[in-house]
Amino acid sequence: MQELRCEYCNRQIKNEPEIRVRRGIKHVYCSEFCYRLHFYGVPRITYEDLQKMYELRTISVKLEV
Numbered sequence: 352m353q354e355l356r357c358e359y360c361n362r363q364i365k366n367e368p369e370i371r372v373r374r375g376i377k378h379v380y381c382s383e384f385c386y387r388l389h390f391y392g393v394p395r396i397t398y399e400d401l402q403k404m405y406e407l408r409t410i411s412v413k414l415e416v
């Protein structure tokens with residue numbers, strides 16, 4: 352089976368990937384969260400930061416467009 356990695360955080364995807372198609376190009380993310388961060392052009396955050404966030408489950412991200 353092909354290994355999938357999130358385009359945003361580069362984490363290996365073990366569960367169901369979030370697959371989004373934008374302008375005819377398929378993008379793969381580990382979660383809706385990463386998709387949104389990528390979509391809104393939030394600067395890349397580190398794997399360690401993400402791990403902390405996923406651990407805490409208290410994700411509050413302001414998406415100011």
Ligand SMILES: [Zn+2]
Pocket residue numbers: 357358359360361362380381382385
């Ligand atoms: Zn991700």
